[in-house]
Amino acid sequence: MSKKDKIQKRTDFWERNRKTNGYLLKKKIGEVGYRVIRAVLLFGLCFLILQPLINKLSVSLMREADLYDATVINVPRNWTLTNFKMVDELIDYWKCLFNSAWVSLLCAVLQVIAATLVGYGFARFKFPLKNFWFGCVLLLIIVPPQTIMSPLYLNFRYFDIFGILQALGKEPLNLQKSMAPYLMMCATCMGLKCGLYIFMLRQYFRGVPKELEEAAYVDGCGNLQTFIRIMLPDAKSMIVSCFLFAYVWQWTDSFYSKMFLGKIELLPKGLNSIAGRIDAYVKSSGLGTQASTGLLNQMISTGTLMAIIPLLILYLFAQKGFVESLSQTGIKM
Amino acid sequence: MAKKRKPRNLRRRNAITGYLFISPFIIGFLVFLVKPMIESFRMSLSKVIIAASQKEGGNGFIMERITTWKESNYYRAFFYDPDYKNRLVDSLKSMAIQVPAIIVFSFFIALLLNQEFKGRGFVRAIFFLPVILSSGVIVGLEYNNTLMSGMKDIIAESGEGFSITASLETILRTTGIGGKILDPVFKIIEGVYDVAIASGIQIIIFISGLQTVSTSMYEAAKIEGCTAWESFWKITFPLVSSMILVNLVYTTVDFLMRTDNQVMDLITLKVNPQMEYGLSAAMAWSYFAIVAAVLGILSAIISKKVYYYE
Numbered sequence: 001m002s003k004k005d006k007i008q009k010r011t012d013f014w015e016r017n018r019k020t021n022g023y024l025l026k027k028k029i030g031e032v033g034y035r036v037i038r039a040v041l042l043f044g045l046c047f048l049i050l051q052p053l054i055n056k057l058s059v060s061l062m063r064e065a066d067l068y069d070a071t072v073i074n075v076p077r078n079w080t081l082t083n084f085k086m087v088d089e090l091i092d093y094w095k096c097l098f099n100s101a102w103v104s105l106l107c108a109v110l111q112v113i114a115a116t117l118v119g120y121g122f123a124r125f126k127f128p129l130k131n132f133w134f135g136c137v138l139l140l141i142i143v144p145p146q147t148i149m150s151p152l153y154l155n156f157r158y159f160d161i162f163g164i165l166q167a168l169g170k171e172p173l174n175l176q177k178s179m180a181p182y183l184m185m186c187a188t189c190m191g192l193k194c195g196l197y198i199f200m201l202r203q204y205f206r207g208v209p210k211e212l213e214e215a216a217y218v219d220g221c222g223n224l225q226t227f228i229r230i231m232l233p234d235a236k237s238m239i240v241s242c243f244l245f246a247y248v249w250q251w252t253d254s255f256y257s258k259m260f261l262g263k264i265e266l267l268p269k270g271l272n273s274i275a276g277r278i279d280a281y282v283k284s285s286g287l288g289t290q291a292s293t294g295l296l297n298q299m300i301s302t303g304t305l306m307a308i309i310p311l312l313i314l315y316l317f318a319q320k321g322f323v324e325s326l327s328q329t330g331i332k333m
Numbered sequence: 334m335a336k337k338r339k340p341r342n343l344r345r346r347n348a349i350t351g352y353l354f355i356s357p358f359i360i361g362f363l364v365f366l367v368k369p370m371i372e373s374f375r376m377s378l379s380k381v382i383i384a385a386s387q388k389e390g391g392n393g394f395i396m397e398r399i400t401t402w403k404e405s406n407y408y409r410a411f412f413y414d415p416d417y418k419n420r421l422v423d424s425l426k427s428m429a430i431q432v433p434a435i436i437v438f439s440f441f442i443a444l445l446l447n448q449e450f451k452g453r454g455f456v457r458a459i460f461f462l463p464v465i466l467s468s469g470v471i472v473g474l475e476y477n478n479t480l481m482s483g484m485k486d487i488i489a490e491s492g493e494g495f496s497i498t499a500s501l502e503t504i505l506r507t508t509g510i511g512g513k514i515l516d517p518v519f520k521i522i523e524g525v526y527d528v529a530i531a532s533g534i535q536i537i538i539f540i541s542g543l544q545t546v547s548t549s550m551y552e553a554a555k556i557e558g559c560t561a562w563e564s565f566w567k568i569t570f571p572l573v574s575s576m577i578l579v580n581l582v583y584t585t586v587d588f589l590m591r592t593d594n595q596v597m598d599l600i601t602l603k604v605n606p607q608m609e610y611g612l613s614a615a616m617a618w619s620y621f622a623i624v625a626a627v628l629g630i631l632s633a634i635i636s637k638k639v640y641y642y643e
Binding site: 035038039041042045046048049050053114117118120121122124125126127128130133136137140141142143144146147148149150151152155184185187188189190198223248252255308311315319322323 | 344347348349350351352353354355357358359360361362364365366368369370372373376442445448450456457458459460461462463464465466525526529530537586589590597600601604610613614617618620621624625628
């Protein structure tokens with residue numbers, strides 16, 4: 001736009017304003033004011049959400065002395081990376097990271113496969129007692145895992161489905177030390193928040209036009225082939241986002257991993273043990289009998305940050321998968 | 334004859350395939366949910382003693398039926414245990430404040446984020462970030478972090494009148510307006526961070542609901558002379574009321590089932606170091622019953638008001 005045009009436009013505006021007895025100006029001011037207020041509000045709320053993260057980052061980059069310095073608020077005076085190195089020494093970060101990565105991957109894949117099959121079954125087939133079973137899915141969502149925690153624990157301690165092993169005259173298996181119980185639970189839709197994934201996927205499959213499937217049936221596809229060739233490619237985005245949720249939630253979960261995966265060094269477990277280990281570390285290096293609160297909290301902040309950095313990176317790349325999928329499902333009750 | 338039987342066969346085949354598809358769920362449900370639930374219910378009614386081996390009894394533990402009401406685990410949970418009742422009341426109270434706050438907040442934010450402006454995707458991403466970070470262990474650590482409060486003290490000492498909300502609060506309190514009525518408001522303002530990080534999914538659900546409302550309705554209303562305020566209450570609100578129900582149920586479940594919930598914490602604590610299996614099961618069951626009752630009542634009330642546009 002040239003300068004002349006701009007001037008032209010401005011005079012136009014005043015001309016029009018005069019013609020409407022000042023209504024246009026009032027409206028314009030209202031609009032701009034609204035925009036400014038909205039921007040301030042949203043900026044404030046975004047800052048509120050990000051602030052703990054920023055705080056953790058700054059704490060993890062300072063020396064301990066900076067914590068007691070009242071003039072240092074967010075920007076460290078003495079930059080350092082020793083905190084990261086120390087956390088790595090304390091919890092063996094790379095090993096934990098690697099373990100967390102593959103355990104979450106395995107669990108998430110199993111969960112999503114199971115949830116996709118079940119969700120498709122609920123969305124597309126008519127069978128007796130369907131509503132009853134779907135009610136069971138909803139029940140699964142609202143049953144607190146703590147209710148069944150102790151029987152489940154003992155169940156796997158003396159594992160024996162329907163007394164098959166006893167009938168064969170063998171001792172029940174002790175599965176408490178392996179990953180098998182949790183993997184079995186994941187594969188049978190009983191893992192972390194699995195009811196939710198079934199619900200989301202069923203909702204998605206219900207929205208796919210029936211004609212697609214009918215065309216496939218007419219062309220001679222069987223049920224399974226239709227599912228694999230037609231429905232799966234169609235639901236790819238939804239499945240990916242369910243997988244992302246499963247992965248991320250599994251990553252940060254401490255309840256199930258404490259109960260079933262106690263033998264494997266995972267990040268949440270490492271984080272929880274930092275407090276205990278730092279004392280021992282300080283004692284062994286002869287710096288004192290106990291770690292100072294400042295140092296302890298610095299370690300926890302750094303550890304938390306290190307645990308969530310991979311998730312943040314994942315979120316950066318797959319942000320669309322997380323956000324858009326939920327709005328696609330068209331959740332209704 | 335063969336022709337007549339065909340539809341029935343198809344239906345049956347459909348049913349069998351359907352059952353095959355949902356079979357993983359059925360197996361898991363029966364083995365890993367129903368069976369432990371029955372056992373836990375039995376535990377809650379009895380005294381549980383851990384047995385050394387399989388031969389001594391059942392499943393590695395022995396259950397002795399408790400017959401008198403005074404000795405039962407439920408009675409002990411509610412009347413002997415000092416923590417349980419307090420924690421239960423506390424978490425229900427904070428639910429009563431937090432859940433409406435979360436719904437209103439997320440609805441408001443969804444309205445804002447549904448409008449066109451620069452950087453909308455970025456802002457949406459930030460609001461959704463807590464869903465990924467605020468689950469499981471990280472929230473637990475957040476609460477334990479005493480450092481931040483320590484730092485706040487230092488800041489409060491060095492700078493006077495730093496907190497606007499606090500000074501506003503004292504002004505409002507000393508002038509004597511409201512008093513008790515304003516208390517929940519202050520609580521929400523103090524807890525705005527908790528509200529903001531708990532409303533990620535709700536915002537997305539509301540946005541998806543808002544996007545299904547067709548713009549032609551607003552245009553028609555505008556031509557008829559509706560103000561924005563009126564068209565909000567007459568068009569937007571009824572059309573997303575079903576989303577309010579969904580969000581209400583989701584928020585309540587989410588709030589009461591979080592692993593860092595006080596009651597959940599206590600139930601876990603009873604099992605892990607204290608080995609009180611029966612008591613813990615009784616607590617879990619009564620908690621579950623209360624949660625189910627709350628959900629039932631809430632959805633029964635709200636679903637009557639929900640308007641479905643077909």
